[in-house]
Amino acid sequence: MAEKVAFLGLGVMGYPMAGHLAKAGHDVTVYNRTAEKAAKWTAEHGGRAAPTPGEAAKGARFVFACVGNDDDVRQVTTGAGGAFDAMDRGAIFVDHTTASAELARELDAAARERGLGFVDAPVSGGQAGAQNGALTVMAGGELASYAAVEPIIAAYARAVRRLGPAGAGQLTKMVNQICIAGLVEALSEGIQFAMKAGLDPEAVIDVISKGAAQSWQMENRYKTMIAGEFNHGFAVDWMRKDLAICLEEARANGAHLPVTALVDQFYGEVQTMDGGRWDTSSLIARLLK
Template sequence: MTAPKTVAFLGLGVMGYPMAGHLVARGHRVAVYNRSAEKAARFAAQFSGASTAPTPRAAAAGADVIFACVGNDDDLRQVTIGAEGAFHGMKPGAVFVDHTTASAEVARELHARAKEMGLGFVDAPISGGQAGAEKGALTVMCGGEPEAFAEIEPVVAAYARACRLMGPPGSGQLTKMVNQICIAGLVQGLAEALDFATRAGLDGAAVIDLIKNGAAQSWQMENRHATMLAGEFDFGFAVEWMRKDLAICMAEARRNGASLPVTALIDQFYAEVERMGGKRWDTSSLIARLRGGA
């Protein structure tokens, strides 16, 4: 436990809403901002003691730590250095923690801007999905200066089961790229395996119940095989979000010289799923294209 702090949370989506809730539950004084003011008002009504703010700048005023979980690089710039961005309202020494999955480039850019203004900045993308956010069991991958990380780590513990500083600014985002590259390959492999099992006349669920005890085991296998077999995808991490993340990975690979042939191919498969109407389906919907539809 850490002593209660005054914090702000910007962005109350499927991840941010429960994360901010855990901060309230740990006794922190929380001000929230959301592009849709109605959702911020609903949060304040649900979590006693939380307050709302009309702008990121107003939410950040007086806060020790400001968290954000928004959509992309442009959204992040808007809530930090935009006309009413949080950086303009932060007190000297306050730390901004970005949970958005964004580029390493924007993380370095905003870290540099924050440093010029006497502020801290930690890029801290997350993994664990909506269920992990609701359970307070997220994995948080951080990049930044050790002093800023030490300041925010005990606060992040409200919703993290693992939180680690991976290196200088941008390192958190680079680690998240590794995470997404791994997931893409795992989901495609699982989709092919389940489709193969079904076509071979096997009981897919029984197969997974057995092989999950061996070397093939993964989180995706444990948590997604049943819904994949049932053709249920109306939940979870959306295909369009995954494509955004994979685009970031491939752009970074072009800069650092890494080869991502499997990742590029799976991105094309996700594009096919989108054309099937699956833009908002869970990423496990890769199996749908093997079956010719949902």
């Protein structure tokens, strides 16, 4: 069933995600901090562009956001001209931003005060997943709000699951980033080892990817890692933002993340190599310099 929806934030993820909502037949109004991007989106997909988050959210049953960080989310929700004050009672806000679990709980409480639903729903799958409508979505929030929005999210997701109350989606995304950090560092070290040992690294990866060492990172990044090509994918700057959230949460809940902390430092080295916008697979660059 077609719904009236809004999408706030048209970056490398939000732009195609909003596009899939339009292709699914929903009535989409978009907002982006840079108005030119919103105009480009409407020229491509139809719908409308609004000058503020609140204007975009007015009358929408579902409001989605995918912006940069906690402060950006606050700006489009509870800030001046934000969505929360413009949304009708019973409407549901879905935050796809990778942000803190603390923020998710804060916004859930603010939404309840206004009679709104709230779902924190960070995504995994990168730009390619967003473009192909094949994202994995990790959600937290009240069951009723999640159940209402799940069929809408399906427009750009291959998997979506509720993990618990508000904040559970963000906590699950932290687990995702913790695992990726360790995997990419191990893959970088393995490829470097193969090179130093005089092996053909592509042949090595082709063999071991058929066994227990297989991972998404191995299958999708080994060729560009060997070639030293990193101008694609999820940026190091954003990964460091995410790992900072993970490490802060670990300090609060008592989890021990020694490997994650070390890999975060390694990403810092990549930034000093002017690699802040490189893909996260650029960890190998610091080993081969």
